[in-house]
Amino acid sequence: MTEPAAPGQPGPHDASPNRVSRRQLLGLFGAGAAGAAVGAAAGAGVAVAATGADAGTGAAAAAYPFHGAHQAGIVTPAQDRLHFATFDVSTTLDRDGLVGLLQDWTDAAARLAQGLEVSEDGAVGGSDYAPPADTGEALGLPASGLTITFGFGPTLFEAGGIDRFGIAARRPAELTALPRFQGDALQPERGGGDLCIQACADDPQVAVHAIRNLSRIAFGRASLRWSQLGFGRTSSTSTSQQTPRNLFGFKDGTANVKAEETKDVAEHVWVAASDEPAWLAGGSYLVARRIRMIIENWDRVQLGEQEMLVGRSKGSGAPLSGGTEFTEPDFEAEGPTGTPLIDPASHVRLAHPTGNGGARMLRRGYNFVDGNDELGRLDAGLFFLSFQRSPEQFITVQRSLAADGLNEYLKHVGSAIFAVPGGIRPGEHVGQALFA
Numbered sequence: 001m002t003e004p005a006a007p008g009q010p011g012p013h014d015a016s017p018n019r020v021s022r023r024q025l026l027g028l029f030g031a032g033a034a035g036a037a038v039g040a041a042a043g044a045g046v047a048v049a050a051t052g053a054d055a056g057t058g059a060a061a062a063a064y065p066f067h068g069a070h071q072a073g074i075v076t077p078a079q080d081r082l083h084f085a086t087f088d089v090s091t092t093l094d095r096d097g098l099v100g101l102l103q104d105w106t107d108a109a110a111r112l113a114q115g116l117e118v119s120e121d122g123a124v125g126g127s128d129y130a131p132p133a134d135t136g137e138a139l140g141l142p143a144s145g146l147t148i149t150f151g152f153g154p155t156l157f158e159a160g161g162i163d164r165f166g167i168a169a170r171r172p173a174e175l176t177a178l179p180r181f182q183g184d185a186l187q188p189e190r191g192g193g194d195l196c197i198q199a200c201a202d203d204p205q206v207a208v209h210a211i212r213n214l215s216r217i218a219f220g221r222a223s224l225r226w227s228q229l230g231f232g233r234t235s236s237t238s239t240s241q242q243t244p245r246n247l248f249g250f251k252d253g254t255a256n257v258k259a260e261e262t263k264d265v266a267e268h269v270w271v272a273a274s275d276e277p278a279w280l281a282g283g284s285y286l287v288a289r290r291i292r293m294i295i296e297n298w299d300r301v302q303l304g305e306q307e308m309l310v311g312r313s314k315g316s317g318a319p320l321s322g323g324t325e326f327t328e329p330d331f332e333a334e335g336p337t338g339t340p341l342i343d344p345a346s347h348v349r350l351a352h353p354t355g356n357g358g359a360r361m362l363r364r365g366y367n368f369v370d371g372n373d374e375l376g377r378l379d380a381g382l383f384f385l386s387f388q389r390s391p392e393q394f395i396t397v398q399r400s401l402a403a404d405g406l407n408e409y410l411k412h413v414g415s416a417i418f419a420v421p422g423g424i425r426p427g428e429h430v431g432q433a434l435f436a
Helices: 022-031 034-044 095-113 204-217 262-268 303-310 347-351 391-403 405-409
Strands: 081-089 147-152 195-201 222-233 284-293 366-372 378-388 410-420
Touching: 081 204, 081 378, 095 147, 095 204, 195 204, 195 284, 195 410, 204 222, 284 391, 303 347, 303 405, 347 391, 378 391, 391 405, 405 410
Parallel strands: none
Antiparallel strands: 081 195, 081 222, 147 195, 147 410, 222 366, 284 378, 284 410, 366 378
16 A cells, blocks of 8 residues: 655755655756756655645645555545546557557656656756646646556457457456446447546646646547546545545445455455456456436435435434444344335445445545536536456446436446556556566
């Protein structure tokens, strides 16, 4: 599990060469010493490139290691903001070109996660007669807990029966388009993709800057297919975090797999070395679903009915069978009239592992509000993200939710699945084992 910088470590104004913020880097560029400073930081192999105070908020700014046994942004404590993007690889790109893109993305992402610009020249250090190497909107901002996670879609391996990159035989057997689920109203422009990048941070500008610059690096090699901004995480991935609320106003992700539950993470999240294919060991499968919430209808539902549909108290998050938020639901408990305290069609009951063969997932979803539709309703909802050892875990639970009473207020409009390679070691690029 990746860990944030410890409080009290040197900040961006300390003398240590192992702490280089974007603001310091800008000053170094002006002094003509940027290359030396960056080289010193990289040579030290530091995991934290910028900690200390954000000039605008005074909040601590953590930086998570980019390299490790697993990619960051999975069990990392969920940040507050998201920019998720998928890409289609150019039909003119060959295998070497794809590897080159992944190398360039890896190099840039490793720098961005440290709170640096995408290259040493950056936004202002290059020629006055050439476009800057970095777009510059994150100058002066700390790393803000940025994590960048890469994934490979089914069409990267084979599209229309064509093995574009000579990797079709290495496609994981489980990496196929998700089946159609009851209630799906999928929009083709909000699904699929050869590649995906998940950028999470505690500053929206930092997350957007990452996707913007990685998209720019891909120009001519891969084009943006669709993307999604998210705010207000809807799940906790660490026991150190409080349970957040979704746009229905309920606590979400109470029973989520937590990073500290290492045995459960190993069982339910990471692809094991004994699984197939071997190149995906240490990785995971990512499911992305854009779920529109019909919140105007929901807002007219009585509190008691809302709680019955969810199966939890709206205030405390406790199951309706009693106790506190983290009390295990008692699905056998009955009320005075002999009816179950937790409705059999409630979301909590249908999604619970006991009714799904023990299936669990690690969720990292986010709220979204993308303006309004033609009827004046908010285009708002949940951008659902889950990581699991096998896509079958998600499929099993989603099929159970076909009877969910909440479906009256939900519409699934976007869907995608990706294989997320294992961690990246220094000197490697993401997915290197796939091309070995």
